[in-house]
Amino acid sequence: MPFIDLNKKETLSAKQYDFVIIGAGASGIMLAVKLSASGKQVLLVESGHFSVDEERQQLNEVTHSSKKLENAVWGRKRAVGGTTLAWGGQSLPFSRIDFTERDWVNNSGWPISFDDLEAHYKMANEFMQIDTLDYRDDILPNIKLSPAPDFDTSVINYHVSKWANEPNFVNLYRKQLEQQIDVVYNAVLIQVIKEGTAITAIQIANFNKQHFTIAVSGRLILSVGGIETSRILLLNKLGNPEWVGKCFMDHPCIEVGLVRTSNEYALQRQFNTHIWQGRKYSIRLSLSEQVQQEKKLLNCSGTIMFTASAEQFDPYAELKAFKKDFKIGRLFKVSGKSIEILKSVIAYIRHRFYYKINTEAKLLLMMEQEPDTGSYISLSDQVDIFNKPKANINWVITKKTWETAVSTAKYIERELERLKLGTVSLYKHIDLDTSSWSSYLTDVNHHMGGARMSGSEKEGVVDSNLKVWGTDNLYICSCAVFPTSSHSNPTLTMLALANRLHQHLLSTSSPV
Ligand SMILES: Cc1cc2nc3c(=O)[nH]c(=O)nc-3n(C[C@H](O)[C@H](O)[C@H](O)COP(=O)(O)OP(=O)(O)OC[C@H]3O[C@@H](n4cnc5c(N)ncnc54)[C@H](O)[C@@H]3O)c2cc1C
Structure with a gap:
């Protein structure tokens, strides 16, 4: 037809x-x-x-x-x-708690x-032609992330999302x-x-x-x-x-701070994008059900995004461009960066992740928004x-969303530092008393x-x-x-x- x-x-x-x-x-x-x-x-x-x-x-x-x-x-x-x-x-599927009536979340x-x-x-995963493995234990060995870092699961869950x-x-x-x-x-x-x-x-x-x-x-x-x-x-x-x-x-989103480390490779290995069978996998740290219940918070997850400045050398992009369009100038650029390239290739082959040198590690949150009839x-x-x-x-976003952002940022900070994965500098405005808190939150077309x-x-x-x-x-x-x-x-x-x-x-x- x-x-x-x-x-x-x-x-x-x-x-x-x-x-x-x-x-x-x-x-x-x-x-x-x-x-x-x-x-x-x-x-x-x-x-x-x-x-x-x-x-x-x-x-x-x-x-x-x-x-x-x-x-x-x-x-x-x-x-x-x-x-x-x-x-x-x-x-990424919703969690069990998302479907339940929570006496601390309006209209839940x-x-x-x-x-x-x-x-x-x-x-649904099959329809999108994504693997049907679960989003943690089954998938982690395939992206060389097993065993997972020893997060205190009463506070933070470590799991992945899959990209089609x-x-x-x-x-x-x-x-x-x-x-x-x-x-x-x-x-x-x-x-x-x-x-x-x-x-x-x-x-x-x-x-x-x-x-x-x-x-x-x-x-x-x-x-x-x-x-x-x-x-x-x-x-x-x-x-x-x-x-x-x-x-x-x-899903109100916000960048809450920077993660610093002396071992960039180890941090990116745990949190940068992984690849398996040509698909991308992103690492998510979400607030445990226990903390949501005890502290009367919404659901929330954090990711670490590794960004390089526009001028910075990107080994994957350069290699791709070099493969597509051989130019002498590009050859000099690439050969002058052989150590960077080698490290990135090793990361990709051995540990299945994208490794980029000298990036800024930003901690981002994506939050549940409390359902409110005023919105x-x-x-x-x-x-x-x-x-x-x-x-x-x-x-309209209720204050509970902001309380969730501030608390989740602090729980993730605590866990990353306890596991010696990095130190977190949260921005000054990540504070319960910030008066214009709503202006820091953006939507993501969800x-x-x-x-x-x-x-x-x-x-x-x-x-x-x-x-x-x-x-x-x-x-x-x-x-x-x-x-x-x-x-x-x-x-x-x-x-x-x-x-x-x-x-x-x-x-x-x-x-x-
Ligand atoms: C940049 C971007 C990135 C995103 N990334 C993700 C992501 O990674 N993961 C994720 O889960 N979600 C993501 N989303 C959200 C995701 O795209 C939507 O949740 C999803 O497409 C919704 O599907 P839908 O079928 O409800 O609506 P749509 O895919 O928007 O389809 C609705 C269709 O209805 C048609 N339509 C509307 N009104 C009428 C009318 N009156 N008459 C006839 N036709 C009409 C529209 O033209 C449109 O084709 C992203 C969105 C954007 C913009």
Whole structure:
């Protein structure tokens, strides 16, 4: 089935689909590929085309009424492939504690547990073509990190995240998208039509501003990302109005200090990027469940980033460039640095990590954001090119996030120094009394919340099967459904939910 460019269409066929999915990003592609592989008729509707451009991206414009997101317009991609065109593909499951109700974390608790998702995490890793080993004990020997440093596990966990070799889902699944699925692109969802409790049709528009109505005879799934989900629900008055848009979250990030050592090789061996089977692995230090409970903190993890100045010699980059483009000048540069190159090659071959000399070691944190109803998405008084109100973002971070940052920085400092891996100089503002603490935190395009999953209709927007409460056939598959955010990169958990949803949809028939 060839891709369908809606800009070149006057009418659409009246074909009936089991599933209409809006959004050909990470979750939309996974659902479409899996459902069509199970013999289902799937229509995938995507606002972008096969590359990003200003006209499509301006649909991402938002207004802000509180702390600003760094890049809401370009930090989400309007294209076939969605934000997988830009993301790093770093994956790490949430921890058990993230799913539990914690009496010290407002609005915490998922209606499902880690055990409900465990098998789906493996399937999500498989879909991303990442190994399915666990994120610590199984993987560490392969990246020559066994035994792990002797961190006090009652305080800090030492584990890894995995990066996909090919993060772009169009590159991974183009054949399936083209052969198994009807993908209509340049097609923007404009309206969702509901009769009683059933979604019966949608209206989409192309960039010539022509409108098309598509009947929904099966189930409709919104896979439009963490911000657009709330916007579409609000525009169409769908879902529990008490909760739609509420508890918007990102992962607040911060650089907290520098790690100094007399043994740069040993420090980088434990904390710099490792490589196995062509994949990258990053070392993460996360706050133990025990400390979170005892000190009433959120989840949080730290990484050490090794940065060199732009002028500094980068042995891997030089060798790569030298291999690609042989030049005499480059030969002199490389041969004058033979010791550096040798050390880097040994690190790579013997211990499977990137070693760079004379770098600055920065300690960075990525934090869970406490879900708070004061942090929300609403509709703006400005409109987009289709005359629809833009999303307004009211991003608010509670003080608990700052307390978590300060405490985690100090726990990591204590452990690194106890293990004699380095000494940590925390920046002066890493202090509970810092008054403008929120200005030090940045977002990382991990948009979560706004359509939270809940055990009862009164407490959220979707049920544990991701069906919008009060509807028969409307589902949401994006990080918008997360009740809490963990410190882990979110997409793997969203893909695990997509896999679980796919199984649920196959095991139930459409009610309409
Ligand atoms: C630079 C960068 C790096 C990142 N790195 C990581 C990482 O390493 N690990 C990680 O876990 N996460 C990372 N993320 C976040 C990750 O990209 C997102 O969590 C993920 O892509 C979300 O998937 P999604 O399917 O919900 O949304 P998307 O992938 O954004 O897809 C949504 C799709 O819906 C379409 N759409 C929206 N509205 C409409 C509409 N009205 N009509 C039709 N179509 C519509 C959009 O055009 C888009 O194609 C990163 C993000 C960025 C920007």
